[in-house]
Amino acid sequence: MSGHDQLVLCLCEITRLLWKLLLPLVFLCLLLIAVLVLLVLAVRFWLQSNRNARRARDGRLTVAFFHPYCNAGGGGERVLWCAIRALQSRYPDINFVVYTGDLGVTGHQILEGARRRFDIVLPRPVQFVFLRHRLLVEPGLFPHFTLLGQSVGSIFLGWEALTEFIPDLYIDSMGYAFTLPLFRYLGGCSVGSYVHYPTISTDMLSVVRERNPRFNNPDYVTNSLFLSAFKVVYYCLFALLYGMAGSCSDLIMVNSSWTLDHILSLWRSPNRTSVIYPPCDVSAFLDIPLEEDGDKKCHSIVSVGQFRPEKDHRLQIRAFKKALDRRRDGAAGREALKLVLIGGCRNQEDEDRVLMLRGLCQELGVADRVEFKLNVPFEELKREVGEATIGLHTMWNEHFGIGVVECMAAGKVILAHKSGGPKLDIVVPFEGGHTGFLAYDEDSYAEAIERILALPPASRLQIRRNARQSVARFSDQEFEACFLAAMEPLMGTLE
Numbered sequence: 001m002s003g004h005d006q007l008v009l010c011l012c013e014i015t016r017l018l019w020k021l022l023l024p025l026v027f028l029c030l031l032l033i034a035v036l037v038l039l040v041l042a043v044r045f046w047l048q049s050n051r052n053a054r055r056a057r058d059g060r061l062t063v064a065f066f067h068p069y070c071n072a073g074g075g076g077e078r079v080l081w082c083a084i085r086a087l088q089s090r091y092p093d094i095n096f097v098v099y100t101g102d103l104g105v106t107g108h109q110i111l112e113g114a115r116r117r118f119d120i121v122l123p124r125p126v127q128f129v130f131l132r133h134r135l136l137v138e139p140g141l142f143p144h145f146t147l148l149g150q151s152v153g154s155i156f157l158g159w160e161a162l163t164e165f166i167p168d169l170y171i172d173s174m175g176y177a178f179t180l181p182l183f184r185y186l187g188g189c190s191v192g193s194y195v196h197y198p199t200i201s202t203d204m205l206s207v208v209r210e211r212n213p214r215f216n217n218p219d220y221v222t223n224s225l226f227l228s229a230f231k232v233v234y235y236c237l238f239a240l241l242y243g244m245a246g247s248c249s250d251l252i253m254v255n256s257s258w259t260l261d262h263i264l265s266l267w268r269s270p271n272r273t274s275v276i277y278p279p280c281d282v283s284a285f286l287d288i289p290l291e292e293d294g295d296k297k298c299h300s301i302v303s304v305g306q307f308r309p310e311k312d313h314r315l316q317i318r319a320f321k322k323a324l325d326r327r328r329d330g331a332a333g334r335e336a337l338k339l340v341l342i343g344g345c346r347n348q349e350d351e352d353r354v355l356m357l358r359g360l361c362q363e364l365g366v367a368d369r370v371e372f373k374l375n376v377p378f379e380e381l382k383r384e385v386g387e388a389t390i391g392l393h394t395m396w397n398e399h400f401g402i403g404v405v406e407c408m409a410a411g412k413v414i415l416a417h418k419s420g421g422p423k424l425d426i427v428v429p430f431e432g433g434h435t436g437f438l439a440y441d442e443d444s445y446a447e448a449i450e451r452i453l454a455l456p457p458a459s460r461l462q463i464r465r466n467a468r469q470s471v472a473r474f475s476d477q478e479f480e481a482c483f484l485a486a487m488e489p490l491m492g493t494l495e
């Protein structure tokens with residue numbers, strides 16, 4: 001037998017062996033897939049049986065909001081309570097449930113907190129389902145691969161919510177998109193989402209590609225070509241999964257033009273997506289008088305926002321230091337300016353961040369000119385904003401900026417970051433007049449502060465008037481009308 005024949009015979013034997021091995025593997029895979037499908041169908045049948053039993057017992061349909069931090073006191077929580085208030089007023093025969101991980105408080109205390117912080121009182125009580133495993137979505141649990149870890153954790157937290165209570169309509173109001181397929185395909189629910197901020201965005205990919213240091217892109221990654229390339233691949237794969245999960249939503253509401261652009265590029269559901277500006281407490285600030293402030297002996301700069309890393313309070317403090325130095329060197333003097341930081345602390349991590357910020361103030365020598373107001377009631381927030389001259393905001397690519405709108409409604413001269421919602425939707429010309437100022441780094445912020453304070457009081461007053469008139473489109477009434485119009489087709493499926 002020739003060498004060629006031997007080679008052919010050998011290849012034939014190898015092929016037969018591979019086929020004998022492959023055939024059982026194919027059958028095994030098909031069997032496993034069939035078992036998985038049957039298991040999913042059994043779980044779906046069990047969950048829907050529980051829902052039907054609950055319906056028969058209660059005699060009412062139920063809408064549930066997934067908001068694990070509903071007691072946090074931020075802008076997202078204001079959207080939650082205004083949305084529930086609007087739906088309760090329109091649909092008196094429907095029950096409302098909130099999934100929350102705030103185990104240290106009662107439902108009554110949560111609603112009382114909404115009244116104190118936002119001046120919102122619901123027409124009737126809601127049912128709270130308290131989730132025991134909110135730790136699974138805490139960023140501190142995942143020092144690496146945080147986005148993936150939190151998203152996987154949200155699936156387990158969503159499963160806990162689904163097994164505790166199965167609604168007819170599920171709305172993710174906090175940005176946990178990976179819970180949407182869980183409720184839709186296993187729970188058999190109609191699903192909707194209100195997106196405050198995309199979990200991942202093309203801007204985040206650009207930051208990693210360009211190797212720019214940010215709070216979520218540390219120096220050891222930006223300094224390594226390999227780690228940066230690996231992170232780009234990781235982000236691209238995660239963005240693909242995120243888009244698949246988000247596209248399961250029957251209704252998608254986003255809070256700004258910036259968020260809309262990113263969600264359309266990721267979720268690719270333009271026919272189901274609309275912009276619903278969040279409700280800002282515009283009316284509560286309209287009774288603050290608009291007067292010339294030329295006789296003020298001390299000008300106050302106020303910042304309103306939760307103490308989260310992306311809010312970039314460090315930039316505020318450093319820019320304030322530079323502004324003080326500029327005024328000290330000029331004729332205005334150092335003593336005529338102070339910075340007031342107002343915000344909520346969600347957990348120990350936020351409280352530790354405040355301690356770090358206090359340390360930065362000590363380091364820069366401005367501790368005597370910086371005040372921290374944590375978890376303050378609404379009346380105190382309103383008083384501090386009313387006494388301020390400038391409203392300060394420094395978050396890069398802020399999805400919207402409720403604090404920006406509130407400061408403008410209060411008649412403050414706003415100074416916000418030149419990106420995201422403030423740039424595209426809020427601090428824009430009104431009837432040809434200026435409504436505020438934008439900046440992007442320490443120097444430009446300090447320069448803008450100096451420019452604002454150097455304006456004649458009459459010019460500042462005109463900007464403040466323009467700003468107040470321009471934010472009427474962000475009122476509670478506008479939100480409720482747009483939100484109910486967007487929700488009507490989905491609510492119609494329940495009826």
